[in-house]
Structure formats: C-alpha cells, structure tokens
Amino acid sequence: MTEPVAASGIGSLAWLLLALPAFGATVLLLGGRRTDKWGHLLGCATVIASFAYGVALFFDTIGQTGERTSELHLFDWIPVNALNVEFGLRLDPLSLTFVLLITGVGSLIHIYSIGYMAHEAGRRKFFAYLNLFVAAMLLLVLGNGFVTLYFGWEGVGLASYLLIGWYQYKPEAASAAKKAFLMNRVGDLGLAIGIFILFKELGTTQYTEVFARVGELSAAEVTAVTLLLLLGACGKSGQFPLQAWLPDAMAGPTPVSALIHAATMVTAGVYLIARSNPIYNASADGRLVVMIIGAVTLLLGCVIGCAYDDFKKVLAYSTVSQIGYMILAVGLGPVGYALGIMHLLTHGFFKAGLFLGAGSVMHGMNDEGNIRRMGGLWRKMPITFVTWTLGYLALIGFPFLSGYFSKDAIIAAAFSEHGWRGWVFGGAAALGAGITAFYMTRLLFLVFLGKARWQDLKSEDGREYHPHESGLTMTVPMILLAVGSVGAGAFFASGDNLANWLAPSLGELQEQHGVLDHNVVNFLVLGLSALGVLVAWLFFGRSAQPVERPERVSFVVRAARNDLYGNALNEALFARPGTWLTRALVFVDNKGVDGLVNGSAALLGGSSGRLRRLQTGFVRSYALSMLLGAIFVLGALLMVRFS
Amino acid sequence: MTPTYYLLLSALLFSLGAVGVLVRRNAIVVFMCVELMLNAVNLSLVTFARINGGLGGQVMAFFVMVVAAAEVVVGLTIIMAIFKTRRSASVDDSNLLKY
Helix, strand or coil: CCCCEECCHHHHHCHHHHHHHHHHHHHHHHHHHHHCCCHHHHHHHHHHHHHHHHHHHHHHHHHCCCCCCEEEEEEEEEEECCEEEEEEEEECHHHHHHHHHHHHHHHHHHHHHHHHCCCCCCHHHHHHHHHHHHHHHHHHHHECEHHHHHHHHHHHHHHHHHHHCCCCCCHHHHHHHHHHHHHHHHHHHHHHHHHHHHHHHHCCCEHHHHHHCHHHCCHHHHHHHHHHHHHHHHHHHCCCCCCCHHHHHHHCCHHHHHHHHHHCCCHHHHHHHHHCHHHHHCCHHHHHHHHHHHHHHHHHHHHHHCCCCEHHHHHHHHHHHHHHHHHHHHHCHHHCHHHHHHHHHHHHHHHHHHHHHHHHHHHHCCCCCEHHHCCCCCCCCHHHHHHHHHHHHHHHCCCCCHHHHHHHHHHHHHHCCCHHHHHHHHHHHHHHHHHHHHHHHHHHHHHCCCCCCCCCCECCCCCECCCCCCCHHHHHHHHHHHHHHHHHHHHHHHHHHHHHHHHHHHCCCCCCCCCCCHHHHHHHHHHHHHHHHHHHHHHHHCCCCCCCCCCCCCHHHHHHHCHHHHHHHHHHHHHHHHHHHHHHHHHHHHHHHHHHHHHHHHHHHHHHHHHHCCCCCCHHHHHHHHHHHHHHHHHHHHHHHHC | CCHHHHHHHHHHHHHHHHHHHHHCCEHHHHHHHHHHHHHHHHHHHHHHHHHHCCCHHHHHHHHHHHHHHHHHHHHHHHHHHHHHHHCCCECCCCCCCCC
C-alpha cells in the first residue's frame, strides 16, 4: 500500500463524480411531477457527465508517473476526541476502475431504462432512485476510509430497497425488497463490528493509516476483522449463506437487476475484500474462509441455476456463482486480487448485456419470464439474439472472449495453490465452469433456439404473444455491452494490462505454481465447458421441450428448484427462533409485566369493592360496629392493664 | 348499701339500652333506649362522685342531661321529618346513605 499524495489538477474536482448523480436524484425527488417531461434526460445526463469526467480523470491518472494514488480531503466529518473521521476521496487505480465500470455500465443502463420504463407513470422517480444508487455506489468505492465506505454501503442498500420494491403493489416485489434489505442488514452488522474493532485497536478508520498499521493487530484480531468484513461482503454480494435475497430481487424492473447484478451492489463485497487486501494478506486463516465461501457459493449458484425456469432467476443464480468466482479469487491473496477484479469487470459487461437481453425478450413477450413458454425467438429478435449470444459465449468462457481470460485465470490461480487446497478449490472452480456452460446453454436453447412454444399460448393477461425487437434506446446499450463482452478480456489480459494498472492498490500480481500447470487447466476447463454444452444439447436442444415443467424429477432437481433449501435453512435457523423469541417476549410482556401492573390495580379495586359493602346504610349495623369497636378497645385496655 | 350495686344497676341499664338500640326498629324506641344508656352513664357518674367524695361527677351528669335534652330536640325533629316524608318511623327504612 502506498502513501497517497494530495489530489491536484483535475483530481481536485473529483467530488463532482458523486455530486452529479446526487444532484440529479435531489432535483428529481424534490421537483416532483414538474420534472416528468425531462426527468429521465436529466437522470441520464448526470450519469453520463459523471462517466465523461471519470474517463478524463482516468487518462489524467494514467499520465501520472509513480504510484498514481492521491487523496482529496473534503472536510472533517466526525471530529470527536480520539476519533477523527475525515470525509475524503481516494483516487487510485482500483477506485478509478470501479468508477469507470459503475458510471459506464450505469450510463448504458440509464439509457436502456428510457425505453424499458417508457410506459411507467413514475418514471422520473425511477431515474431518481437509479441516480441515488449510482451516487451511493460511487461514494462506496471512492471513500478514503471505512466509515465513508459504510456510508455508501448503506446508501446502496437503501437505493436497492427502493428499486427492488419498485412494483410495490405486487406482494412478491414488496417482500423481495424487504428481504434484500434485511439480509443486507445482517451482513452490515458484521462490517460495522469489523470497523469498530479497527477503531478500538488502531484509533482510526482511514485506509492509509489502517493499512500501514495492520502489524499492530494481534493475529486473532486480524482474523476477526477479516471474517467480519467477509460477512459484510456476503450480505452485499449474495454469497453463501446470505445468497437468498439476490434471486428474489428479480421482482424489480429488469434494468435494476442489470444494475444491481453487473456493475454496482453485488460487486461491493469483492471491492471491500480487494480494498482491504493488506488486512487479508495478514491472515491466512481469514483468506481460507473467504475461499471456502467463494467455492461453496459458486457451486451452489451453478446447481440451482440448472433447475430454474425463470429467465431472470437463472441469470441471478449465475451472478451468485460468478461472484463466487470473484470471492474465491480475492481469497487466494496476492495471486488473485487483480484476477478477481478483472473477472468483476468482464462480468460487469456480459452480465449486464445478458440481463438487458433478458429484459428485451420479456419486453417483447408481454413481460413473460418463463423460459418454457419461449423458444425460437432468434428469428423475431435478431439483435437481442446476437448480443445475448455474445454475452453467453463470454460467460461460458468461449476462447478469446472476455470470460475466457478472466474466469480461466481464476481457475488456474486456484489450481496453483499448493497441496489439497489446489485440488479442492481448483476442482470446484473447474466443475463450476462445466455446470455454467450447461445451464447457460439450456437457457439459449429454451429461449432463442428450438421450436417456438409460445404460438399457441396466451400470457397471463390474456393477450397473444407478438415477440418483436425492442427500440433503439434498448438495443444500442445491448450492442455496446456485447462489444465489451467480446473485447474487454483480451484487452485487460494482454501483457497483464489490468494487473499492472492495479498494482499500486493491490500489489503486484504474483505467479505461483501449484498442483496443475496453466496450460493443463486451460484444456481441462475448455473440455468441461464443451461437455456442459454437449449435455445441454442432449437434454434440451435435440428434442422438443414441454411447455409445463416436468414434475417427475430426481431428488437433486427438486432440491435445486427449492434453492437447495437455503430459504428453509434460513427460516429454520434464524427466522423461526426469532419468531419464537419475539412471541415469548410478547407473552412475558402481556402476561408478566402487564399482569403485574394490571393485577395490583385489580387487587386494590376488587378488595375495595368488597370493603365498600360494609357501608350498608343501616344505622343499627353502624351502632353494632361501634359497640364492637368499643368492646375491643376496652378489652385491649384491660389486657394491658392486668397482664 | 355499697356503691357497687349502683354500678351494677348502671351496667344493667346500659346493657339493656345498648341491646335496645341494636335490636329495635322503631326510631322512637331506639331513642328511648339511647336515653336509657345516657341515664345509666349518669348513674355511674354520680356513683363515682359519691365514691370519690367530689362534685365533679355530679356536674358532669348535669352536662349529660343538658346535652341529652338538646339531642332529643334535634333527633326528634329529624325523626318527625323522616316520618312526614316516608310514613314510617323504622330506622331500617332510611338506608339511602350506603355504598
């Protein structure tokens, strides 16, 4: 990690990156209906302007010599005795890479949304939320300390909640938004506690100081911090065991899915771990856990992706699994940080393209998401088909497309670990590549190729399907993303372009030779992927497919259709005990606390009601009680006198 | 005659009065029983005065008579008023002042 210098020149205006989309969101949210006519244009303009500025900043930074790391101090945010959190931006290769990805892909998705959301009444509000999302994500990657990162982290959570729940009148969208928010809170708790530990032990949360002083922490503390940060990453990036919110988030509009999945929210976890690389370097145990989580998640996502029939949910599980690859890569340590980021970037292109393609298909198919009701669409939507297929080829690692470079590099790096680790993690990653090829090919066959199964069907609202190509605002971003899916990998990988560029932030990319050689891995992965494609063709390409999904399936498929019981597990482990606890507390409150208060009142009230009966109104009974009282007093006096 | 007999008579009269107050319903009779109790007390006051050889008890007895006379005036008036409105002199009938 290198000492940053104060930002100067064009970098001293870096706050504009954040301020532009934030300004757009503010105007659109405060302006209300008056901005309906031009709101979407403002939303796009701010993000594109931010992107343009990011590009300028990028070239300015490339032009610099030396470490290319600078910080821009904006103001003192939280000055309290021992704690002084400054609000500043850190401009280094890592954050600039993310800035380009977020604003670049974000711009394309903004433009696409103009067409996709054209019929929505509250479109400008949608653009306000998108702008908010981009602004929060930029704050997350640009902040120069953990607290600033946390601010952006929460902002992203809020924006995702608003966007996933966009169709709030649909119960599943509302509950998906809530689920995303809550599961993210679980992860955020880990991140927050991690930051607290850093503050308690080091007295600072600024990256520069924390990373310079990692050595002062004990081994246990470092491991604890790495695990807690990992928990935060799991929540945001949909990693096991907090993966369940991601597929549900498909209930939001498709551009949102693309934005969340490709460029912004889910990449935050990978960013967090890559950014904290000096801490992770200090703890081999912590990195091992990161790798395990990554490997488990990538297989889990693959297996479940094979069983779903919803277009976007298959892609969502594909994202879960690809993020698993990235987490695995950053868990490998100095061998893998840059590879994880590289896969993140290429994935940003092709996954955004795949999602926008899915949106385009659904747009033309009356919002139908069931792939079994599609088929043969390539004739009707040639542009969508070609761009989607390019993204698909990039994802399954077709030679010399972007996924080939980034994913295979990760698998090779996993195999280059020593001993059992190399075999286990490399094997898991290679197996995942094969399964990925299988389920993505299944999608291709069911959606675009094969017999058209939609001709005799009607959509839920009773209309016939008239699939058609989408408008220019939607196809142009798809084409641009397809170009990125094809070329980005080769560009990043050639001469270790990206790794060298990121070296000031992540350290030099290290070579390591473990259980399998790179070339062997290359052939192995290609073979497995080809096998996956072949098997998919045998099952789904060769014969006509039924419109209803087969119910008589093996145990594995049934488990996969149920998310491998991830939801059931979460419910049994966390939701139910939580419910029981709250029920018990409510019981104690109702019966115990309220009972005590109400009971004492009832006791007094009841007994006084009984005592009141003594006031009969009969003079003679009063006389009797007076007499008895007198006798009692007299008797007492005599007792005292004569005893 | 020892004064003890006077005291015994006084106790007897007082008890008779007390029982009368407790068991009779007619307000006039209750009133007379109260008078009986007052007289029993007067008797014991006078007897004690005689035992002690002073005049204090006898003076007290006069006071009791005066108070009793005043009380009779007020009490009889109340009984008359109640009788006028309720056509009854029973003490159990006027039991409105209850819980």
